[in-house]
Amino acid sequence: EIVLTQSPATLSLSPGERATLSCRASQSVSSYLAWYQQKPGQAPRLLIYDASNRAIGIPARFSGSGSGTDFTLTINSLEPEDFAVYYCQQRGNWPRTFGQGTTVEIK
Amino acid sequence: VQLVESGGGVVQPGGSLRLSCVASGFTFSTYGMYWVRQAPGKGLEWVTFIQYDETNIKYADSVRGRFTISRDNSKNTLFLQMNSLRAEDTAVYYCVKDLITGTPGYYMDVWGKGTTVTVSS
Numbered sequence: 001e002i003v004l005t006q007s008p009a010t011l012s013l014s015p016g017e018r019a020t021l022s023c024r025a026s027q028s029v030s031s032y033l034a035w036y037q038q039k040p041g042q043a044p045r046l047l048i049y050d051a052s053n054r055a056i057g058i059p060a061r062f063s064g065s066g067s068g069t070d071f072t073l074t075i076n077s078l079e080p081e082d083f084a085v086y087y088c089q090q091r092g093n094w095p096r097t098f099g100q101g102t103t104v105e106i107k
Numbered sequence: 108v109q110l111v112e113s114g115g116g117v118v119q120p121g122g123s124l125r126l127s128c129v130a131s132g133f134t135f136s137t138y139g140m141y142w143v144r145q146a147p148g149k150g151l152e153w154v155t156f157i158q159y160d161e162t163n164i165k166y167a168d169s170v171r172g173r174f175t176i177s178r179d180n181s182k183n184t185l186f187l188q189m190n191s192l193r194a195e196d197t198a199v200y201y202c203v204k205d206l207i208t209g210t211p212g213y214y215m216d217v218w219g220k221g222t223t224v225t226v227s228s
Contacts, residue, residue: 034214036151043201043218044151055206055216087151091214094165096141096153 002026004088006099012107019075021086021102028068029092035064035073038101039084047086048073078104108132108217110202115222122192126222128185128202136180139163139205139212142187144198145221154200155187156212163211170196192226199223 003026013019023033031051036044046055048064051071061076075082083106088099114126126142142154155176156165164176175188185202199221206216 036215038151043220044215045218046206046214046216049206049214089151089153089215091212094212095167096156096212098151098153101150 001095002029002090002093002097004090004097004099006086006088006102008102009100010103010105012105013078014107015078015080017078019073019078019082019104021073021075021104023066023071023073023088023099025069025071025090025092029090031067032090032092033064033066033071034089034091035062036087036089037082037084038087044087075104080106108204110204110217110219112200112202112219112222115200115224117225117227118192119228120193120226122226123188123190124192124224126187126189126200126202126224128187128219130183130185130202130204133204133217134208135178135183137208139210140176140178140185141203141205141212141215142176142185143201143203143215143218144196144224145201146195146198149198152198157185158211159209165212189224192224194226197224197226 007022035048038044052064157176173191177186201221202219203215204217206214
């Protein structure tokens with residue numbers, strides 16, 4: 001099983017600042033990584049797939065990068081609606097696995 | 108595109124439940140589908156996947172042998188039969204559509220609102 005480790009666990013930032021979230025895989029997943037956003041009481045939403053492709057309707061301030069074992073989600077100029085929990089997920093192997101999540105909270 | 112889950116509830120350990128998910132707004136019969144769960148206050152856990160034509164089915168180790176995924180493409184409905192339920196199966200269960208048609212498990216695109224399963228005596 002591929003283990004995904006996200007860091008930091010919590011990120012405290014102010015609106016307008018840049019958020020940088022990390023996801024590290026226990027073995028290479030090539031570029032087969034996605035990022036999801038989840039707000040309290042809501043289902044997750046797909047943001048990024050194949051490491052760097054934005055899903056339909058996702059604002060350009062969200063970007064993803066990386067390959068192999070190290071990946072980054074960057075949110076440029078945080079908007080109030082961006083404060084949420086973010087998960088990475090790999091499709092390199094079965095079982096599909098998620099990271100434990102990074103909470104982006106308002107400072 | 109919409110996914111609506113039902114069938115959750117409270118069940119005793121060792122009991123069974125059958126979850127359903129009715130899909131609309133897309134050609135259900137051409138997409139793989141997932142069940143993903145989230146225990147209270149915890150992260151996301153992939154549970155199972157079924158390819159559009161049922162030729163490829165996968166389970167997490169934690170549910171293999173107890174849960175069965177199936178689909179009825181004529182009724183645009185996904186199912187999850189859950190047997191021998193344990194306290195650790197307590198979670199919100201989400202029905203999720205694959206991102207791309209015809210693939211053996213790509214990414215999790217559209218999510219339902221979820222149905223809550225509580226296993227408790």
